[in-house]
Amino acid sequence: TCAFAGQKKVLAAYEEAVKCGYSGARAGRLHTPHGVFDTPMFMPVGTQATVKAVSPRELKEMGAQIILSNTYHLYLRPGTELVAEAGGLHRFMDWDGGILTDSGGFQVFSLGPLRKITEEGAAFRSHIDGSTQFLSPEIAIKAQMNLGADIIMAFDECIPYPAEYQYAKLSTERTTRWAERSQKAHTRSGQALFAIVQGGMYQDLRRVSANDLVSLDFPGYGIGGLSVGEPKPVMYEMLEQTVPLLPENKPRYLMGVGTPDCLVEAVRYGIDMFDCVFPTRVARNGTAMTKSGRLVVKNAAYAKDFLPIDENCGCYACQNFSRAYIRHLLKADEIFGLRLTTIHNLYFLLDFTKKMRQAILEDRFLSFREEFLAQYCK
């Protein structure tokens, strides 16, 4: 067990990092004001204070522990002061599990058109009404304190891919200065502030970013700037460079990842937490996730297929409905169809992380990984 004494403002105390396998896969427990949660974990994305098409009760039933919400979206609509007046995000959306909010860095750079970045922060136009907006470390932290998540993220720049070395270097150094400003602006006890490692796809910049942020002493670390279009081997190489520099007894959160093959590789490098819109997004166009790859249940091939999406799946959709029925609903544009594919995909990923944790605890993670990758076609 790793002691975790003397960390200020820490609630994401990290214990039981059980190391197994040659590379650092570990099963841990994350302490937050809303409970103690098992890692590795997948966090369903609830961008606008709802995980699209499913209720908090269904999320609880399928084993969701921590869900993610986006500060950028809630800052623009309905506003984070309004959420604070409503009693905070947990109350507002009736979710009593854990919540993690990201800082808006990624959205500003991916959603906000015509953005301008200075040392002070990022000016951008709202994707909702085109109004000119501005986010800085201080504004992003204040917004997240208003929302009241259990874990919040420092304001950073997610470096686009590809990026010139010089740009990546200057941006990463600024993200480190922004992390320090985020820390100074964070005055709410009962909330853990994670920093975000950047560095583009450059090994040396990744190491500098990790070392600089570790010396600023955060209770947990996000790894950002990945899953932005780079080849998967490049992503894994950046993990290999970064994760070993992060404290063993603190959570590591790989942002925006991902598909099961990426999860099992990242866990091998010692990642504990994941979020990704993939399962909920592909569900809405009728694609189900299975251990053999994707199953487009909308296809004509399933019109008379009266088996469930996956006979071994314990989710509400697979326990009660056939592929033919779900296909019918999707073709008929029935909302319940999207709900069933979403429920299945979220359950699949949540269950997959549970299976990885069990394999780690039983010291058989590497064979679990081999067997899974052999069956899963990307």
Ligand SMILES: CNc1nc2cc(C(N)=O)ccc2[nH]1
């Ligand atoms: C879907 N890929 C993805 N990469 C991300 C990077 C960041 C980041 N802050 O660098 C945040 C969310 C992200 N989502």
Ligand SMILES: [Zn+2]
């Ligand atoms: Zn299912």
